[in-house]
Amino acid sequence: MKLPISWLREWIEFDATPERVAEALTWRGFYVEGIETHGRAFPGVVVARVLEVARHPNADRLSLCRVDGGAGELRVVCGAPNVRAGMIVPLATVGATLPGGTVIRASKIRGEESQGMLCSARELELADDHEGIVDLERFLDGDAGFTLGRPLDEVLGPPETVLEVEIPFNRPDGLGVVGLAREVRAALGGRWTAAGSRRLAARWSGGDDFDLEIEDREGCPRYIAQAVEGLAIAPSPLWLRRRIEAVGQRPINNVVDATNLVLFELGQPLHAFDLDRIEGPAIRVRRARAGEKIVTLDDRERALDPEVLVIADRARPVAVAGVMGGAGSEVGAGTTRLLLECAGFDPVRIRRGAKALGLSTEASKRYERGVDPGLGPAAAARFLEVLAAIAPGIRRGAARDRETATRPRAGCGSGPRVARG
Amino acid sequence: MTADRQPHPLAAGLLPANWDEGTPDPGRLAPEHAAHVGELQRAGADLAAFFARAANGLAAAADLPELDERHTTLLGRERGHVTLALGDLPHVPLEERKRLGRAYNLAKRWLGELEAAQRRALEQEREARGAGMLDVTLPGRRPWVGHRHVLAQIREELLDLFHGLGYSVYTSPEVEHEAYNFGKLNFPPDHPARDAHDTYFVSDTRLLRTHTSPGWVRAMEERRPPLRLVFPGRVYRAEQVDASHMDQFHQVDGLFVARDVSMADLKGTLNTFARSILGAGVRTRMIPIYFPFVEPGAQLDASCVNCAGEGRTRGPDGERRCAVCKGSGWLELLGAGMVHPNVFRAVGYDPEEVTGFAFGMGLERIAMVRHGIPEIRLFLENDMRFLSQF
Numbered sequence A: 001m002k003l004p005i006s007w008l009r010e011w012i013e014f015d016a017t018p019e020r021v022a023e024a025l026t027w028r029g030f031y032v033e034g035i036e037t038h039g040r041a042f043p044g045v046v047v048a049r050v051l052e053v054a055r056h057p058n059a060d061r062l063s064l065c066r067v068d069g070g071a072g073e074l075r076v077v078c079g080a081p082n083v084r085a086g087m088i089v090p091l092a093t094v095g096a097t098l099p100g101g102t103v104i105r106a107s108k109i110r111g112e113e114s115q116g117m118l119c120s121a122r123e124l125e126l127a128d129d130h131e132g133i134v135d136l137e138r139f140l141d142g143d144a145g146f147t148l149g150r151p152l153d154e155v156l157g158p159p160e161t162v163l164e165v166e167i168p169f170n171r172p173d174g175l176g177v178v179g180l181a182r183e184v185r186a187a188l189g190g191r192w193t194a195a196g197s198r199r200l201a202a203r204w205s206g207g208d209d210f211d212l213e214i215e216d217r218e219g220c221p222r223y224i225a226q227a228v229e230g231l232a233i234a235p236s237p238l239w240l241r242r243r244i245e246a247v248g249q250r251p252i253n254n255v256v257d258a259t260n261l262v263l264f265e266l267g268q269p270l271h272a273f274d275l276d277r278i279e280g281p282a283i284r285v286r287r288a289r290a291g292e293k294i295v296t297l298d299d300r301e302r303a304l305d306p307e308v309l310v311i312a313d314r315a316r317p318v319a320v321a322g323v324m325g326g327a328g329s330e331v332g333a334g335t336t337r338l339l340l341e342c343a344g345f346d347p348v349r350i351r352r353g354a355k356a357l358g359l360s361t362e363a364s365k366r367y368e369r370g371v372d373p374g375l376g377p378a379a380a381a382r383f384l385e386v387l388a389a390i391a392p393g394i395r396r397g398a399a400r401d402r403e404t405a406t407r408p409r410a411g412c413g414s415g416p417r418v419a420r421g
Numbered sequence B: 001m002t003a004d005r006q007p008h009p010l011a012a013g014l015l016p017a018n019w020d021e022g023t024p025d026p027g028r029l030a031p032e033h034a035a036h037v038g039e040l041q042r043a044g045a046d047l048a049a050f051f052a053r054a055a056n057g058l059a060a061a062a063d064l065p066e067l068d069e070r071h072t073t074l075l076g077r078e079r080g081h082v083t084l085a086l087g088d089l090p091h092v093p094l095e096e097r098k099r100l101g102r103a104y105n106l107a108k109r110w111l112g113e114l115e116a117a118q119r120r121a122l123e124q125e126r127e128a129r130g131a132g133m134l135d136v137t138l139p140g141r142r143p144w145v146g147h148r149h150v151l152a153q154i155r156e157e158l159l160d161l162f163h164g165l166g167y168s169v170y171t172s173p174e175v176e177h178e179a180y181n182f183g184k185l186n187f188p189p190d191h192p193a194r195d196a197h198d199t200y201f202v203s204d205t206r207l208l209r210t211h212t213s214p215g216w217v218r219a220m221e222e223r224r225p226p227l228r229l230v231f232p233g234r235v236y237r238a239e240q241v242d243a244s245h246m247d248q249f250h251q252v253d254g255l256f257v258a259r260d261v262s263m264a265d266l267k268g269t270l271n272t273f274a275r276s277i278l279g280a281g282v283r284t285r286m287i288p289i290y291f292p293f294v295e296p297g298a299q300l301d302a303s304c305v306n307c308a309g310e311g312r313t314r315g316p317d318g319e320r321r322c323a324v325c326k327g328s329g330w331l332e333l334l335g336a337g338m339v340h341p342n343v344f345r346a347v348g349y350d351p352e353e354v355t356g357f358a359f360g361m362g363l364e365r366i367a368m369v370r371h372g373i374p375e376i377r378l379f380l381e382n383d384m385r386f387l388s389q390f
Helices: A005-011 A018-027 A152-156 A177-188 A194-201 A238-246 A254-266 A347-357 A362-369 A376-390 B031-041 B045-059 B064-075 B081-091 B094-131 B150-164 B192-196 B214-222 B263-278 B341-346 B363-371 B376-380
Strands: A002-004 A031-038 A045-055 A063-068 A073-078 A088-093 A107-109 A112-114 A116-118 A160-166 A211-214 A222-229 A270-274 A282-287 A293-295 A301-303 A309-312 A317-320 A338-344 A395-403 B175-177 B206-208 B227-236 B248-258 B284-288 B294-303 B312-315 B318-321 B330-339 B355-362
Touching (some): A002 A005, A002 A238, A005 A018, A005 A160, A005 A194, A005 A238, A018 A031, A018 A177, A045 A152, A063 A116, A073 A088, A073 A112, A073 A116, A177 A194, A194 A376, A211 A222, A211 A395, A222 A376, A254 A270, A254 A362, A254 A376, A270 A317, A270 A376, A293 A317, A309 A347, A347 A362, A362 B192, A376 A395, B045 B064, B045 B094, B064 B094, B081 B094, B150 B227, B150 B248, B150 B263, B214 B227, B214 B248, B214 B341, B248 B363, B263 B284, B263 B330, B263 B363, B284 B330, B330 B341, B355 B363, B363 B376
Parallel strands (some): A211 A282
Antiparallel strands (some): A002 A160, A045 A063, A045 A088, A063 A073, A088 A116, A107 A112, A222 A395, A270 A338, A282 A309, A293 A301, A309 A317, B227 B248, B248 B355, B284 B294, B294 B330, B330 B355
């Protein structure tokens, strides 16, 4: 589990260096394997605008760019396929030192002079992306002041330190930032931030008008379904994409990123269905029937058997419970209404389903080890809070919360842990 | 044919000049070769005489240097008469080429056989002569003897150490029942902790043991406390093989069960172990870790042998992060803990009556830390350049 320090600070106030936090976690059974820094400052890397892109006369895959780096025009040879005129890019000027100790020098590349280098996200340790040059307007949502020649680190803000924490099998509560925050708070003192306390106290409540039935009561102790309408799918804002990237995931869109945010923050897996692609609309939580099939989000058709718990609509399975959603009900660019699933499942049932399909996902990993059954209402409330902030104009639709009398089997921890400050 | 050389005379059916200096008279040619000479007569009397003489020379060579020299003159790969002649034949008119080619190929085979036979004879003769001439003043040649594998050495050393602390050895099967490998060690069925042990299953319930800890269960089922045992052996995991993972490796577990055994006893034992293996100056720490079969569980770390726990090393180009401990100053040595009450219950011991500690280490890991071995695969590669260093 990757633990970004800035995310931890969003939840608790504490006065300690990342190294001290790492040591405290290690001594409490959460072994910290490594400490990484993203977005370190690299002196000499500045904001620049590409003025013109021409073919390199002696190379097919290189282009010859005229670039304005604030202090006059430069000529730069670039190998990235996405470079185009007008783009705002990070430019490593002559003399800049990049990660790994590469020093930028003026040189001739295939006979053409190059007075710097345009950088990809990976080259600057901003993210793992090495597909092309960073498009700063897109990367920063175009909201930063793009003064040409301004040092990049001023534009990007402070660097992010991320702890790589090994979560023991008996502490599934550590598979979320808030769980680790509790541990850090217990070790080092400190208080919940105002936002943190408020979110921990928040509880989802909603209508009772969605058609939801839990048929496998043992497999699913709790299921909250909440429809959301008036949605516009869009890329997430920078702060959310940064969060998602900091824990090693790829940002997809505002809805998927919001579910992932709650997953990594609280440890509660969520799933969003496209409500218009759910027949009924109705949800049945049941075992798969012999011969049933589903195409999962990874676009593979998978045969199901009655050992596998599924989420079905009136006609067919739409998700493998606790493991992976179905491609047929995936939230996509055209989605305007979604159905949020916030559920508790039996760890053994999810583990068998994941094994039967040969799948291991961030959700199944958490359900197998045991997700705090008390988390659901706080997680659903947090998702709606985040979504309202990044997708203005949404409205809540039909909803239902079903809790079966079955006491959930304990996961790997000594007993269920309930989310409390 | 190259420009700087005339065609070999034999390619034109002519004899090379001065080819037979010092070769004996063909009169001594053994009778079984007469047939070959007769065959060669068809290519010409001169050539037949030439090869008869050549054969005679080989068969009469008095010692190996002489044989080598004649062989080189005739059949040498670079400048041998026959070799050169055969090489030049493609430029000879067709009829002539057929006639000479057949003759030279026959001669080549025949002379080759003769040479090999004479070589064997000369070599045998030399050996027979040498047998009677033993020089007793030569220094003796030490017979090559093998030595113990580095892992065997470490195992012996560990067993010796624990023997001194009162432990005896207990061995258990490598093909193990699932109940012993997992169930009775407090891995419930369908428990994710089983995922940490990628298992080779032999059948639905039999498997290649993934650790030596099943030995505890077998020993405790057989015997009554107090117990002080070590469990050396080979274990198997279905791992992707890389620099630090093998699909088979070796462990030594230890188990001490009695009344009032405490974590302090464990710590004392492990410190004795660490100092014995890594030297008296080593520092250790125990940090909490989860294993299903112990509670509490601990990981024993030793101060890094490369940087003495500093996390940094100094070299000609200044200070840098220690590459062995990756800057932490600590190296992971083994796992340990107090035996889980569920394990005692599974073997019929009363956890209210007895307590115990246990530890388990990978031999390869201990050897790598101690000797600075960077690659786990070396242990099984049987490369003498590696093995002879220990």
